[in-house]
Amino acid sequence: MTLLDPAPTTLTPRLELHVPTALTRFRQLRAALPGTAIHYAVKANPHPVLLRALVAAGSGFDVASPAEVRACLEAGARADDLVYSNPIKLRADIVSAAGLGVRLFVVDSPEETRKVAEAAPGSAVLCRIVTSGSGSDWPLSRKYGCSTSEAVEVLRLAAGLGLDPAGVSFHVGSQQRDPSAWDTPIEASSRVFAALRQAGLRPWLLDLGGGFPAALEGGAPALDAYGAAIRRSLRKRFGSRRPRTIIEPGRSVVADSGRLVTSVVAVVHRGDTRWVYLDAGVFTGLVETLDEAIRYRLETDVDGPTGPCVLAGPTCDSADVLYEKQPVHLPLALTEGDRVVLTSAGAYTTCYSTVGFNGFAPLPTELVLGLVPA
Numbered sequence: 001m002t003l004l005d006p007a008p009t010t011l012t013p014r015l016e017l018h019v020p021t022a023l024t025r026f027r028q029l030r031a032a033l034p035g036t037a038i039h040y041a042v043k044a045n046p047h048p049v050l051l052r053a054l055v056a057a058g059s060g061f062d063v064a065s066p067a068e069v070r071a072c073l074e075a076g077a078r079a080d081d082l083v084y085s086n087p088i089k090l091r092a093d094i095v096s097a098a099g100l101g102v103r104l105f106v107v108d109s110p111e112e113t114r115k116v117a118e119a120a121p122g123s124a125v126l127c128r129i130v131t132s133g134s135g136s137d138w139p140l141s142r143k144y145g146c147s148t149s150e151a152v153e154v155l156r157l158a159a160g161l162g163l164d165p166a167g168v169s170f171h172v173g174s175q176q177r178d179p180s181a182w183d184t185p186i187e188a189s190s191r192v193f194a195a196l197r198q199a200g201l202r203p204w205l206l207d208l209g210g211g212f213p214a215a216l217e218g219g220a221p222a223l224d225a226y227g228a229a230i231r232r233s234l235r236k237r238f239g240s241r242r243p244r245t246i247i248e249p250g251r252s253v254v255a256d257s258g259r260l261v262t263s264v265v266a267v268v269h270r271g272d273t274r275w276v277y278l279d280a281g282v283f284t285g286l287v288e289t290l291d292e293a294i295r296y297r298l299e300t301d302v303d304g305p306t307g308p309c310v311l312a313g314p315t316c317d318s319a320d321v322l323y324e325k326q327p328v329h330l331p332l333a334l335t336e337g338d339r340v341v342l343t344s345a346g347a348y349t350t351c352y353s354t355v356g357f358n359g360f361a362p363l364p365t366e367l368v369l370g371l372v373p374a
């Protein structure tokens, strides 16, 4: 075995993925939002078995690169069921995606609209509007999204360039704990739709993005509450002129279907502080612990009283610390070789695992057939 060979999956760290749980979550989302098409965000977890199962369940997909387009097509999806939602794209990637049959792209600027018009002539575009991201654990604002008046200009430009100005897209931030967070961008979208209609255009699609929560620390309302709030908002803001709607959930579909199994490398006392080092860290799938934004629940078989500790990863980089500002509580008897499991870790872990950082192998996935405890 060389330094960069993936570890055999009986070893730790590993992600245990239970695809039936993801399908259950997919169906719960569909029941919460009847009439809204689901486009699973592939970046959350691109495992081919998961993608095939979602195709069979009737899912569409949200993709951001030609590799993700190909992964969906290989899983059996039709190109018509894909939305290419990365607002900033390499020109060559637009050409590749269009060549594979993708017809719907997200933009958020006149520059990118012209690029799509040249690289994928005649395709449809959604314009992404900015949101505050407040209420979410992992905000996605600032980097993407324009104002409503800019969106009207972008979509009018699109029409003038021979594209189909399909409508508006937004994302309220990931692990959004507030079901009412969709109302402000839905209201803003309704103003864009009205302005476009006044200009003689016919927008028809509203992309409500992702953001639906998983069972991470701190809890969140049930998916039904999100569906009810969004349906209420659509009724209030669009009335009888409700456009077609889609959502792009990633985390809420796949997070709860995964458990990241780690082993304790060492427990070290530095002054009054107990440091627990795991064999998985920021560079082995846990990038969302940056700024302690996403807080996983922890499980261990070790019994006895617990106490606070700093939790860190195995690499030699000082950024590889998971939780320090807000310490975690683990058994005082925890020691080298014990297992610590991070639950609801199926999203944004294997795909963000760095190949070979410090010689640590990327995080492998093991498909599990047994029941995953809720």
Ligand SMILES: *Cc1c(COP(=O)(O)O)cnc(C)c1O
Binding pocket: 041, 043, 044, 062, 085, 086, 171, 173, 174, 175, 209, 210, 211, 212, 248, 249, 250, 251, 252
């Ligand atoms: C990442 C992403 C998603 C998925 O977001 P979740 O919060 O995981 O549901 C959806 N849409 C876009 C454009 C994204 O970038």
